[in-house]
Structures are given as structure tokens and as C-alpha cells.
Amino acid sequence: MRYGNHMQSFKLLKLRASVTSTTALALLILASCGSSSGGSADTDTTNLTLDTQLAAALTLAGLDGDPVDGRSFPEITDPLAELGKRLFFTKSLSGDFDAACASCHHPRLAGGDAMALSIGTDAVDPDLLGPLRAHHPSAEGYDGGPTVPRNSPTTFNLALWEESLFWDGRVQKLESGIATPDSSSSATADPLAGATLSAAQARFPVTSEEEMRGFTFEYGLNNAAVRDHLAGRLGNFGAGAGEISEDWVSLFRTTFNEPTMPVQDLITFENVVAAIGAYEDSQIFVETPWKQYVAGDRDAISAAAKRGALLFLREPNQGGAACARCHSGDFFTDGDYHLTAFPQIGRGKGVPNLIGGMDADYGRSMFVGGMIERFSFRTPSMINVMETGPWGHAGSFSDMETLLRYHVDPLSGFAGFNLAGLPAGMQTSGFVQNTGEAVNQLLLQRGAGTSQLPTNLSLNDRDYTDLIAFLESLTDPRILDPVFLEPWISRNDAGFTDSHLLLAHDGQGEVF
Numbered sequence: 001m002r003y004g005n006h007m008q009s010f011k012l013l014k015l016r017a018s019v020t021s022t023t024a025l026a027l028l029i030l031a032s033c034g035s036s037s038g039g040s041a042d043t044d045t046t047n048l049t050l051d052t053q054l055a056a057a058l059t060l061a062g063l064d065g066d067p068v069d070g071r072s073f074p075e076i077t078d079p080l081a082e083l084g085k086r087l088f089f090t091k092s093l094s095g096d097f098d099a100a101c102a103s104c105h106h107p108r109l110a111g112g113d114a115m116a117l118s119i120g121t122d123a124v125d126p127d128l129l130g131p132l133r134a135h136h137p138s139a140e141g142y143d144g145g146p147t148v149p150r151n152s153p154t155t156f157n158l159a160l161w162e163e164s165l166f167w168d169g170r171v172q173k174l175e176s177g178i179a180t181p182d183s184s185s186s187a188t189a190d191p192l193a194g195a196t197l198s199a200a201q202a203r204f205p206v207t208s209e210e211e212m213r214g215f216t217f218e219y220g221l222n223n224a225a226v227r228d229h230l231a232g233r234l235g236n237f238g239a240g241a242g243e244i245s246e247d248w249v250s251l252f253r254t255t256f257n258e259p260t261m262p263v264q265d266l267i268t269f270e271n272v273v274a275a276i277g278a279y280e281d282s283q284i285f286v287e288t289p290w291k292q293y294v295a296g297d298r299d300a301i302s303a304a305a306k307r308g309a310l311l312f313l314r315e316p317n318q319g320g321a322a323c324a325r326c327h328s329g330d331f332f333t334d335g336d337y338h339l340t341a342f343p344q345i346g347r348g349k350g351v352p353n354l355i356g357g358m359d360a361d362y363g364r365s366m367f368v369g370g371m372i373e374r375f376s377f378r379t380p381s382m383i384n385v386m387e388t389g390p391w392g393h394a395g396s397f398s399d400m401e402t403l404l405r406y407h408v409d410p411l412s413g414f415a416g417f418n419l420a421g422l423p424a425g426m427q428t429s430g431f432v433q434n435t436g437e438a439v440n441q442l443l444l445q446r447g448a449g450t451s452q453l454p455t456n457l458s459l460n461d462r463d464y465t466d467l468i469a470f471l472e473s474l475t476d477p478r479i480l481d482p483v484f485l486e487p488w489i490s491r492n493d494a495g496f497t498d499s500h501l502l503l504a505h506d507g508q509g510e511v512f
Ligand code: HEC
Pocket: 088, 093, 099, 100, 101, 102, 103, 104, 105, 118, 119, 120, 121, 148, 150, 151, 152, 153, 154, 155, 158, 161, 164, 165, 166, 167, 168, 198, 201, 202, 205, 206, 210, 211, 212, 276, 280
């Protein structure tokens, strides 16, 4: 069905391209206005009309506005999630005590780090989060820019991802379990992955030098050695014995209700990530104006947001921008991988481009191999998206309208992309080559008819404003409220004091 729609719009475009005379052009403009029911609300501005149109579009797309759909997830007050919160915020899980999960996924930063690309270990001030976070000039590999090759995605609503985690989906559900980077292939389950995607994923940040491990911790040894050492650190045994003074053992004993179990069996990395996963899975923040609107409150969102929703949901032959081809369902993602040729900046994933530079990022094919999914990335959700910038797998956009204009017309976007707008120190020497290769791959896909990205959309300024108004209606306002978020933030208290707790601040006086 999608393919059919795509071919239809493709034919229409060929028709447009063959029109040359002024009259025909005028006719074409008229025709395109007429067909653009989403963007043509000039002629029918009443909310009722928009509401009626939107009701039809929602039915067609099968949306009920609720991405949770009755599923249940851990509460933040569950003991396991509470333990997970302490673990998520402790720098004791990083080799050199200088990074916590929360360094790059802080609830007060919408579950991300408010950076284009992250800096984990060896920051000048490990507790400084956000755009002012800097890599220490004497650190290994210092080049003045960020150290992590991809943008840190939000952990908010993590539990709603059903198939995979990471931009390339390298933690992925299989019939037989969960495949991870520790699996022998992308089709083989990792026996230690645990029960949930979130727990499986949490096994990996600690093994990444740039994120948490550091460059000397268990040097030359495998992931298992890193995890055993960290578990031993928390439990005061093995390679980690005596490294910290906190009594995590009592905390684990109470949480797992295991008063006498040998500590090596209690503080395993499997139990560590089960707790972290429960904490992350408790971050369900989907109470958006859009959800209220779809549930029947017509005044919950603006007319602009409604026009934006129509553009988002409709196919081009109905005047839409066909965003929902990929950003589909109530979580606004198909969970699949697509090539959008977003700018490739930063250090990249250490794989070669065609001129021998080693700063490319092959995206999905880093995990599954081959050319078909090269430069494809997992479709992001749109829930809370306005708060999770900078956007894109390499964090190359800090302005939503710029992103959308690029997304709608990647060729012009690439040609006009402004490197000067990127954070100072950003590595951009590979930008033209690496992004150009992705653009070429997009052209190949378009030639073969395999890209879902619509071609030759003509959106006007108001369409972009409307799309952004729609995206704004997808923010759960509670995530902007520090009081509401407080239960998700770890604090030292009577129950436990952690001398390695991340005490986050933004470098400008704001303490999180
Ligand atoms: C230095 C920053 C940094 C630290 C520290 C860090 N992460 Fe991340 N996280 C990232 C980046 C960057 C990605 C995306 C990587 C990719 O997709 O290849 C990511 C991806 C994720 C994802 C996948 C989200 C999704 O939508 O697929 C989860 C979950 C996550 N991290 C949780 C954690 C946990 C748990 C920890 C601590 C054990 C942690 N992170 C530590 C930067 C960080």
C-alpha cells in the first residue's frame, strides 16, 4: 500500500516537471492548493472542519492517541526502580568515577544531555552537563570536540520501544531472546541479555571507553571483565574490592529480599542492569495535549497544530507530507530503519568512507552488514521531541525548522547546510564526503523506488510552522516541571549516601 502511494506521488511529480508554460504553471499552483487539504485551511479555517478532517485521518491511520495502550510498566516507587535510580546516577559505574548514565540521560534534560554529541569520560568537570560540558585538554584523544560519535537519545518512554534500542538497533528482540553487540551475530541471542531491552542495553555504556569505561580500566580485557570489576566494586569483592566505601550490599539485599545470599550472587551485573532497566522503564511521559485532543478535547491543541497533524499524517496526493509513513502509530515510529541522509558530523564510527577517511557511520548496517541498510537509522519517536534536541543521529540540528526543511529536501539541505551553526570544536572535516555518500545512497534508493522519503514536496513557510506546532503538541508538559521530575532524580538521603553521586549542574548556576 505504501509502495502504491509512493508511485502515485512519483507520477504526479513527473507531470509537474513537464509543465513549462505560464498558464500551465498557474493551473498547477491552483491544483496543488486544491489538493492540499492539510495546508489549505486558509479556505476552511473553522476548527470544526479541521477536526472533521483530522478525525478521518486518525481513523485511516488507526490512531487512538495513546502510545501506552494499557500496557503496564514499573513505577518509580518500586524498590527495583529506586535502586536503579541510584545506579543510574552513580559515577561508581564508570572506570574512573567520572561518568554516570545520568551524565548523558538526565531527566532534567528531557532524558538526554542537551548536546549535539556527548562527552562522557574525561570531562573537565564531570558534574557539568549540557552544552558547556568539555573534554579535558590533557585527555587521551583530545581534539577540542565531542568524543562520542552519536547523539544521546532520550531514555523517556524507553519501554515503548518494542523491537530494538540504539540508533542502529543493535540491541534487538529476536524470537529466541535479545541480540546485542556481545552476540556472535545480529541473529543470535545474547544469553546474558536479561529480560528487557532496557536491561540488555544497560550492559554496554560501561564497556565504552568514551562513555563510561575510560581508557585504562581493565585495559585490553573484554566486556565481561569490565562488568565483573564494576559489580565487585559495588559488592566489595574480586577486582573491585575496597575501591569504594558505600554499602551497596545492604541496598541490594533489601531490594532483592535476599538477606543471606552470597554477595557475588547478589551483586551481579545482571541484577545491576535489571534495576537500571526498571528505573528507565518507569519513565513513561506521554500525557500530551495531542493525546487529550484525540481523546475528544477539541480545544487541547491549536488550529496550527491540527493543520500540522494533517500534514504529518497525510500522503502527498492528499496534500500531506507523509511523515507518518515512517513516524507511524501512536508512538510515531515504525521501529524500522530508513535513510534520510542527515548530516554526518563528529568522529564517526571508525569505518571508512570512499576516500579513506575513517569517520563514517554506516548506521544500521554496522550491525546487520551489507549495503541495503547502509546509512539507515532507526526512526525516532516524536513524543517529547521538541525538548530532546539537538536532533538527528549525529546531533547536527539544533533548530527544528532547519531540520524539517532538510528532511523534506535532503539534496538542497545538504548543499546549504551551515557548518558554522554547529557547536564550537565539532569535527566537520568529513562532513561533505560522509554526508555526500549518504545523499548518493538516497538517490540510488529513489532510483530503485525503495525510499519511503517523499520527493518534491512543496511545503510553504506556514506548513513548517504548522508541523512544529503539531510537534509541540506532542510534549508531555510534566517533563518541564522540576517538581514533577524530582522522584526520578537520585539524591543522597537517610536511606543511602553515595560519595560518587552525580551532582549535576549546567555550568551557569543551575543545579539539577
Ligand atoms: C557519554 C554519554 C553517555 C553515557 C554516559 C551513557 N549513554 Fe546511553 N547513550 C548515549 C548515546 C550517544 C547513545 C546512542 C548510541 C547509539 O545509538 O549508537 C545512547 C543510547 C542509549 C540508549 C538507547 C535509547 C534508544 O532510544 O534506543 C539507552 C537506553 C541508554 N543509552 C541508556 C544508558 C544507560 C543505562 C547508561 C548507563 C549504564 C548510559 N546510557 C550511559 C550516551 C550515553
